[in-house]
Amino acid sequence: MTAETDARVARLLHHRKAGLALGEPITPAISVATTFHLPEAQGAAYYYGRSGQPTWDAVEAQLSILEAAETVSFPSGMAAITAALVCCLRAGAKVMLPSDGYYVTRLIGRDLLQVYGVEVVQVPTAQMAAEDFTGFDAIYIETPSNPGLDTLDIAALARKARAAGALLIADNTTMTPLLQRPLDLGADLVVAADTKAPAGHSDALFGHVAGRDANLMARIREWRRQSGSVPGPFEAFLVHRGLETLEVRLTRMCASAAAIAERLAAHRSVRGLRYPGLPGDASHKSIGSQMANGGFLIGFELAGEAEAEAFLSRCPLIEQATSFGGVHTAAERRSRWGDAVADGFIRLSVGVEPVETLWSAIDTALAG
Numbered sequence: 001m002t003a004e005t006d007a008r009v010a011r012l013l014h015h016r017k018a019g020l021a022l023g024e025p026i027t028p029a030i031s032v033a034t035t036f037h038l039p040e041a042q043g044a045a046y047y048y049g050r051s052g053q054p055t056w057d058a059v060e061a062q063l064s065i066l067e068a069a070e071t072v073s074f075p076s077g078m079a080a081i082t083a084a085l086v087c088c089l090r091a092g093a094k095v096m097l098p099s100d101g102y103y104v105t106r107l108i109g110r111d112l113l114q115v116y117g118v119e120v121v122q123v124p125t126a127q128m129a130a131e132d133f134t135g136f137d138a139i140y141i142e143t144p145s146n147p148g149l150d151t152l153d154i155a156a157l158a159r160k161a162r163a164a165g166a167l168l169i170a171d172n173t174t175m176t177p178l179l180q181r182p183l184d185l186g187a188d189l190v191v192a193a194d195t196k197a198p199a200g201h202s203d204a205l206f207g208h209v210a211g212r213d214a215n216l217m218a219r220i221r222e223w224r225r226q227s228g229s230v231p232g233p234f235e236a237f238l239v240h241r242g243l244e245t246l247e248v249r250l251t252r253m254c255a256s257a258a259a260i261a262e263r264l265a266a267h268r269s270v271r272g273l274r275y276p277g278l279p280g281d282a283s284h285k286s287i288g289s290q291m292a293n294g295g296f297l298i299g300f301e302l303a304g305e306a307e308a309e310a311f312l313s314r315c316p317l318i319e320q321a322t323s324f325g326g327v328h329t330a331a332e333r334r335s336r337w338g339d340a341v342a343d344g345f346i347r348l349s350v351g352v353e354p355v356e357t358l359w360s361a362i363d364t365a366l367a368g
């Protein structure tokens with residue numbers, strides 16, 4: 001990672017120091033109060049738990065350091081995505097969504113946006129750059145896409161969106177702000193599921209929206225207050241703790257993924273391997289210019305459904321679970337959710353297990 005990212009990580013770890021009085025705790029409290037002392041209606045930092053509270057502020061301070069932007073936290077990635085879409089669109093507006101992105105985002109397009117009069121156009125990630133953006137109010141991207149791991153040139157898309165008068169919203173979940181910063185590349189809003197690598201231990205649902213336009217961020221904050229889409233204090237605390245080790249975990253996970261992707265690609269049972277960090281991969285062009293490295297997700301195919309399920313059951317160091325970015329290596333066959341991939345396609349999320357031990361478990365399970 002760059003010296004600039006290193007500096008952000010260090011600042012994140014010490015972000016509370018300057019505000020601490022003598023004898024105060026280093027870690028933030030899990031503040032459970034819903035009401036705050038309010039003899040006057042004006043001037044209090046907090047007044048009611050749906051509008052704001054101290055544990056959210058602690059985690060938002062960390063996220064703002066990583067994003068170099070204002071952030072608003074939400075109770076899940078989907079809550080953050082919904083907030084961004086609702087605040088950028090109104091009846092009669094037109095939005096482009098990736099047809100190969102996170103499937104619940106597509107469901108929001110169909111069951112919420114379309115129902116309220118927004119026109120939704122779905123385009124595969126790999127074809128988005130070639131589309132005409134004229135007439136669109138927002139372009140929503142996921143790069144690398146989940147689970148196909150196709151990438152887009154965010155800076156080029158941001159220029160094109162701006163020229164067409166459309167906002168660019170980027171789901172940055174697969175990379176996290178340590179590995180990719182869409183706002184630096186011109187995106188108007190970042191949305192992310194902190195449920196994944198930022199929380200990192202498969203025990204907290206969380207999300208955030210980040211942006212540098214104060215008016216737009218004020219609308220996002222007001223949406224949270226009005227809709228009541230508010231994170232719990234315990235989850236905010238867990239994500240605060242998770243973010244403190246995000247860089248350490250990602251360093252291990254991404255290095256292990258690179259090693260395992262290379263070996264899987266050379267394995268005779270494996271086909272169609274996708275890992276942006278491998279020089280031959282279609283998404284490799286995005287490494288360096290936009291992504292710090294290839295990430296911790298690998299896509300690959302085994303012969304069919306039966307072979308893929310047998311492999312996943314046999315490997316003792318792979319949790320058979322949906323979701324990704326946790327400390328435990330996890331994998332699943334994505335076609336079980338209706339993703340447009342082969343039946344034997346597996347998405348592997350590499351965890352923090354020592355890499356040679358992990359590889360030997362994978363290698364043994366592949367052998368059958």
Ligand SMILES: *Cc1c(COP(=O)(O)O)cnc(C)c1O
Pocket residue numbers: 076077078079081102142146171173174192193194195196205206207
């Ligand atoms: C998991 C995920 C989401 C949704 O996050 P939740 O916290 O589960 O609501 C959105 N986008 C992507 C890319 C994801 O992987």
